[in-house]
Amino acid sequence: xxxxxxxxxxxxxxxxxxxxxxxxxxxxxxxxxxxxxxxxxxxxxxxxxxxxxxxxxxxxxxxxxxxxxxxxxxxxxxxxxxxxxxxxxxxxxxxxxxxxxxxxxxxxxxxxxxxxxxxxxxxxxxxxxxxxxxxxxxxxxxxxxxxxxxxxxxxxxxxxxxxxxxxxxxxxxxxxxxxxxxxxxxxxxxxxxxxxxxxxxxxxxxxxxxxxxxxxxxxxxxxxxxxxxxxxxxxxxxxxxxxxxxxxxxxxxxxxxxxxxxxxxxxxxxxxxxxxxxxxxxxxxxxxxxxxxxxxxxxxxxxxxxxxxxxxxxxxxxxxxxxxxxxxxxxxxxxxxxxxxxxxxxxxxxxxxxxxxxxxxxxxxxxxxxxxxxxxxxxxxxxxxxxxxxxxxxxxxxxxxxxxxxxxxxxxxxxxxxxxxxxxxxxxxxxxxxxxxxxxxxxxxxxxxxxxxxxxxxxxxxxxxxxxxxxxxxxxxxxxxxxxxxxxxxxxxxxxxxxxxxxxxxxxxxxxxxxxxxxxxxxxxxxxxxxxxxxxxxxxxxxxxxxxxxxxxxxxxxxxxxxxxxxxxxxxxxxxxxxxxxxxxxxxxxxxxxxxxxxxxxxxxxxxxxxxxxxxxxxxxxxxxxxxxxxxxxxxxxxxxxxxxxxxxxxxxxxxxxxxxxxxxxxxxxxxxxxxxxxxxxxxxxxxxxx
Numbered sequence: 001x002x003x004x005x006x007x008x009x010x011x012x013x014x015x016x017x018x019x020x021x022x023x024x025x026x027x028x029x030x031x032x033x034x035x036x037x038x039x040x041x042x043x044x045x046x047x048x049x050x051x052x053x054x055x056x057x058x059x060x061x062x063x064x065x066x067x068x069x070x071x072x073x074x075x076x077x078x079x080x081x082x083x084x085x086x087x088x089x090x091x092x093x094x095x096x097x098x099x100x101x102x103x104x105x106x107x108x109x110x111x112x113x114x115x116x117x118x119x120x121x122x123x124x125x126x127x128x129x130x131x132x133x134x135x136x137x138x139x140x141x142x143x144x145x146x147x148x149x150x151x152x153x154x155x156x157x158x159x160x161x162x163x164x165x166x167x168x169x170x171x172x173x174x175x176x177x178x179x180x181x182x183x184x185x186x187x188x189x190x191x192x193x194x195x196x197x198x199x200x201x202x203x204x205x206x207x208x209x210x211x212x213x214x215x216x217x218x219x220x221x222x223x224x225x226x227x228x229x230x231x232x233x234x235x236x237x238x239x240x241x242x243x244x245x246x247x248x249x250x251x252x253x254x255x256x257x258x259x260x261x262x263x264x265x266x267x268x269x270x271x272x273x274x275x276x277x278x279x280x281x282x283x284x285x286x287x288x289x290x291x292x293x294x295x296x297x298x299x300x301x302x303x304x305x306x307x308x309x310x311x312x313x314x315x316x317x318x319x320x321x322x323x324x325x326x327x328x329x330x331x332x333x334x335x336x337x338x339x340x341x342x343x344x345x346x347x348x349x350x351x352x353x354x355x356x357x358x359x360x361x362x363x364x365x366x367x368x369x370x371x372x373x374x375x376x377x378x379x380x381x382x383x384x385x386x387x388x389x390x391x392x393x394x395x396x397x398x399x400x401x402x403x404x405x406x407x408x409x410x411x412x413x414x415x416x417x418x419x420x421x422x423x424x425x426x427x428x429x430x431x432x433x434x435x436x437x438x439x440x441x442x443x444x445x446x447x448x449x450x451x452x453x454x455x456x457x458x459x460x461x462x463x464x465x466x467x468x469x470x471x472x473x474x475x476x477x478x479x480x481x482x483x484x485x486x487x488x489x490x491x492x493x494x495x496x497x498x499x500x501x502x503x504x505x506x507x508x509x510x511x512x513x514x515x516x517x518x519x520x521x522x523x524x525x526x527x528x529x530x531x532x533x534x535x536x537x538x539x540x541x542x543x544x545x546x547x548x549x550x551x552x553x554x555x556x557x558x559x560x561x562x563x564x565x566x567x568x569x570x571x572x573x574x575x576x577x578x579x580x581x582x583x584x585x586x587x588x589x590x591x592x593x594x595x596x597x598x599x600x601x602x603x604x605x606x607x608x609x610x611x612x613x614x615x616x617x618x619x620x621x622x623x624x625x626x627x628x629x630x631x632x633x634x635x636x637x638x639x640x641x642x643x644x645x646x647x648x649x650x651x652x653x654x655x656x657x658x659x660x661x662x663x664x665x666x667x668x669x670x671x672x673x674x675x676x677x678x679x680x681x682x683x684x685x686x687x688x689x690x691x
Contacts, residue, residue: 007305008281009075010373012329014095016082016123017105018113019669022135026105026262026271027068027081032192033268034070034077036359040192067327067358067375072272078375082119088458089118089671090404090437094314094386096122097402098329098375101279102130103271108142108259111150114608114669120155129252131274132159133267134259137172144259151255159255160218160245163270164204164211175259175267176200178212179241184270192265219244222253242277249278282373288331290389290397293344299397301332303372308395309333309341311370313388314402318430319379326384327358327377331399333392334371343381344398345388354379386436404436407452408603408648408672411459412477413466414448420473424449427470431462438462441551452482454672456652481649484560484675485553485598490515492567493595495588497580507575508584510534510542511568514592517561519601519675523550527566534569534581541578542566545585554598560675561601564589602678603648609658610641611666618661626650645673 015023031037066081080095096102102123106116123130134147144165151159166174166183174185174195184195200208216236220227223244229236248254256278260267287300288310301310315327335341337355342348355370356363356377366376384390387401415421428440428451439452453459456479466472492513499506517524525546527539534542546566550559566585607628611619616633619642623630628646635641651670658666 007303007371007373008283010078010281011075011275011279012078012098012100012282012373012375013275013279014080014082014092014099014102014128015105016092016096016102016119018107018110018115018119019083021105021107021110021113021116022262023105024081026103026133026135026268027079029192029262029265029268030077030079030272031068031070033272034072036068036070067377069357069359073276075276077272077275080375089115089122089454090435092119093122093404094402094436096126096128098312098314099126099128100282100285100373101275102128103275104130104132104255106132106134106147106151108134108136108144108147109139110610111143111147112154114606114671117155118671120157127252129249129280130255131249131271131278132255132257133271134257135262137165137259137266138170138261138264140169142169142172144257148257151257157255158218158222158253159257160215161211162215162245162256162274163259164208165259166201166204172261172266175270176204176208177270178208178215179245180238181208181212186264186266190264190266194269195266216241218254219248222248222251246278250280250284288399290399293347293396293398301397304332305334305372307332307372308397309335309370309390309392310397310399311341311390312399313381313384313390314386316384316386316433317377318434323380324382324384324433325356325377325379326381327375328390330370330372330374330376332372334369335392336369337366339370341390342393342396343384343388344391344396345385345401346383348383349393350381350384350390352378352381385433402436405454405672406482407437407439407454408482409455409459410450410452410480410482411463412448412450412480413463414475416473416475423470423472424466424474427466427472430470431465435462448477455670479652481602483555483557483603483678484601485555485557485593486519486561486601486675486677487514487516487559487593487596487598489596491592491595493588493592495584495586495591497583497587499580505572505575506577506580506583507572508538508577508580508582509570510545510566510581510584510588512546512585512588512592513565513567514589514596515563516596517563519561521561523547523560524563525550526564529566529569534566534571535576538571538576538578538581539566541581542569542585545582545587546589548582549586549589549593554593555600557600559589559593559598564592599677601675604645604673604676605648605651605670606673607644607646607651607668607670608641609644609666609668610639611658611662613640615662615666616640616642619658619666622657622661626654646670647676647678648672649678 015027017023028040032040069078082092082095134144148159148161151157162178163175176183183198183200186195187193216230220230226244245256249256256274258271258274282303285303287302290299292299301307310332311328311330313326313328317325319325337352340349340351343350355366357366358377389399391397415424432438432440437454441450463476494511497508525543546564553559609619623644626646628644630644632643633640658668
């Protein structure tokens with residue numbers, strides 16, 4: 001019972017938001033108020049605990065998700081502070097996959113911003129209960145109720161306001177708690193001290209009464225017990241309101257909304273109280289779903305110590321001293337540090353030699369049992385990658401892995417000397433282990449090594465790490481668009497690979513059907529060969545050849561949205577080999593793509609530009625010149641927001657263009673939307689420049 005009680009007092013949460021909403025500042029204040037740190041760090045000074053990378057401190061942004069642990073009201077709160085920039089959305093994706101709850105931070109002036117919508121959709125995908133924190137309430141134009149309305153209208157959520165502000169903008173001095181009906185007044189000098197608790201201000205009595213009534217009405221809609229008492233006019237206790245909010249939040253029926261200004265040390269304690277009161281513990285979560293790695297039978301694990309051990313590796317970090325560090329979340333069971341576990345994804349055994357509890361880039365070794373609900377890291381697990389399942393060999397389960405978006409920007413990279421060649425390969429492999437949205441490939445026509453990422457900033461940071469951390473001297477190309485090819489029509493072709501050289505020859509013969517799939521459907525490769533036309537032991541080689549052939553289309557780009565099925569073939573009892581059938585599969589793809597013809601597909605980005613009204617003409621004209629499709633314009637806090645879809649190729653360098661035409665007052669964000677047919681694109685290639 002004591003162990004279960006301990007797990008009930010765990011909260012695994014993520015801090016998520018649009019860039020510059022104040023996630024890292026909020027996290028720093030949480031760590032200070034919980035006693036985890038004793039000096040408050042600031043993003044603008046480059047002194048935060050959570051933004052520990054040199055690149056993060058120089059740019060003032062979060063690049064990698066950082067984990068930490070703190071205590072509040074006898075609860076253990078495990079926190080992951082995530083990036084806000086869309087180029088690093090994979091960090092948010094893998095964090096939300098393993099978290100039980102989220103704190104979504106909103107800018108009180110800008111409300112729901114583009115990346116707010118993206119992270120909200122990601123949280124919806126993983127069914128993560130969340131609470132909202134309206135930050136920067138001291139800024140000119142801040143609106144708590146406006147942000148609550150935006151959450152309802154733009155995110156299609158059910159927000160419930162738990163507070164009423166005392167003062168507005170620069171005069172913001174505290175809040176009224178609608179649950180306890182107490183006023184919390186913060187120090188006028190913005191010192192990081194506890195608020196003064198007092199009675200309700202008389203001038204707010206009417207507003208507080210109306211807001212409290214609205215809160216009870218909203219809870220009555222989602223809680224039958226509270227609805228019964230509310231309709232009868234019976235007194236409702238504070239404990240009953242807290243219980244109703246918690247139940248509805250865990251079930252994702254409501255989103256409690258609080259407010260404050262993290263930079264001015266206001267609103268952090270009530271936010272921590274809400275995390276403990278309303279967000280779920282690991283025991284509140286539904287069983288995690290998976291399959292048996294061999295039989296593929298559906299299996300599940302309840303969040304219980306009585307269940308077999310099961311955990312998911314969600315992040316890999318390469319440490320210059322310790323080597324590979326694998327972050328993992330435990331969904332069920334318990335094991336001791338030092339135990340041997342099964343990597344159900346690879347089928348190989350791994351040993352939990354050193355297990356660590358992380359605090360950003362610092363670590364504490366764990367000696368206690370590893371239990372349900374823990375988020376920890378292990379050193380020395382050589383073949384564990386992001387999305388792999390760790391389990392016990394006696395009761396294996398394969399949990400659903402983590403899906404990441406495809407990279408859309410590519411640059412070429414070459415070593416400056418032969419001595420750098422091995423170091424570059426080693427460095428790229430390590431970066432690829434860490435970042436699932438970072439891809440490395442070779443251009444067969446030019447012989448160049450290509451690296452691909454989610455955007456210009458993503459690749460800029462990766463190249464900076466290559467030069468600094470791995471001390472690689474390289475020539476780096478200009479960023480280029482990652483185009484794709486899609487076949488135009490269904491075809492059936494034959495691929496034959498026949499070589500005779502005097503002795504034993506090579507013989508492989510495959511007939512395939514190739515047809516386009518719907519845009520965004522991806523690649524499907526299958527073999528449906530009957531009657532032993534090709535021996536079963538050669539079929540994996542056929543599939544390898546087909547997949548290899550799809551890496552380079554007619555125009556030199558990877559092929560996507562295609563279905564390929566091997567339907568027939570023939571073999572030679574002496575000359576056939578795996579190599580021959582792999583070559584035959586690749587040749588069949590090449591012939592099929594020529595016969596079908598392909599369209600070159602370019603990435604289209606969803607772009608939102610926020611500018612003062614006087615610059616709208618220049619901004620709209622600039623977007624039109626980039627062949628943008630303008631979808632909407634609306635007014636937010638005195639500025640105009642333009643929503644558009646623009647080809648990625650036209651967006652390189654747009655940050656400088658926007659600063660120029662708006663005197664530095666315009667901002668924009670963009671994320672990948674979809675691929676569409678491009679016109680006039682030639683073969684792949686890149687121009688190199690020395691770095």
